[in-house]
Amino acid sequence: MWIYQKTLQHPVNLKNGDLQMAKFLITQFGGPNGELAAAIRYLSQRYTMPTGKSRALLTDIGTEELAHVEMIATMVYQLTYDATPEQLRAAGLGSNYAQNGFGIFPSDASNK
Numbered sequence: 001m002w003i004y005q006k007t008l009q010h011p012v013n014l015k016n017g018d019l020q021m022a023k024f025l026i027t028q029f030g031g032p033n034g035e036l037a038a039a040i041r042y043l044s045q046r047y048t049m050p051t052g053k054s055r056a057l058l059t060d061i062g063t064e065e066l067a068h069v070e071m072i073a074t075m076v077y078q079l080t081y082d083a084t085p086e087q088l089r090a091a092g093l094g095s096n097y098a099q100n101g102f103g104i105f106p107s108d109a110s111n112k
Helices: 019-030 035-048 052-080 085-090 094-100
Strands: none
Touching: 019 035, 019 052, 019 085, 035 052, 085 094
């Protein structure tokens, strides 16, 4: 059905940490209008399509959105790699850290 090449669609190699940018990207990752939400919407809407061609198109689009999720998660990981819990708290990511540790979790970080 799909071929997973175990490489990112576009390489991500960020050299410097930036917790404020990570906060924006967490919202793009898992916020209400983020990439994960888009993927779920497309992959769910495909079931209501009247033709196989339209179902296939929405499957392709939803899968593409999942590739975006993977790239954004990689960026967030790289931007927060050496951050301490104190630095995460100061950047407004303290509750994310408290709930998930250093794990990347889909949420709307703009509300924190």
